Amino acid sequence: EAGVAQSPRYKIIEKRQSVAFWCNPISGHATLYWYQQILGQGPKLLIQFQNNGVVDDSQLPKDRFSAERLKGVDSTLKIQPAKLEDSAVYLCASSIGTGDADTQYFGPGTRLTVL
């Protein structure tokens, strides 16, 4: 079974530039998560999708971050414009649904450096 795919793996940009990350979840997984992981911290949930609807985006800085999940499969996360404090690893995870037995499966992440 193929895992969660993410691209790019690394990205370096200057502040005020824009950047986009892509995620392809495990086939059949209805729920998709985007996390931000700053060095030395645990992951922080940015947004959770159930199919192509948003379940929770309360921690997404909506003035600069946006995310979409068209057709309930792939998802993109965009930052525009980027700030220095956005330097982090952006993790995508997916799960079958929101149930008691659910496990979140993570992709390798995209390491973003903002200069």
Add this chain to the structure above:
Amino acid sequence: AQSVTQPDIHITVSEGASLELRCNYSYGATPYLFWYVQSPGQGLQLLLKYFSGDTLVQGIKGFEAEFKRSQSSFNLRKPSVHWSDAAEYFCAVGARHSNYQLIWGAGTKLIIKP
């Protein structure tokens, strides 16, 4: 407030020695508990999880964890560590009423001495 505490930022153990990583949580509802491992440059991999039933949970790679409700703890153990266990370990807590969203600890970095 809901929180997860991993008191040890770093732990160093000798190869072959036993390991215990601590995790304490503060959660109003019955929690679901997870341990994940993150190797350098890798995504997070699930080691084990507790939902209900037997409070001693077996996971992959020889790890186990014990849920102690009275102590609000879910400590991870391994009887004999291998150099390949060097990684960062994260404890996480979720609950049905919060859409199973996970609250994460800050992680414990495990260093293995040869």
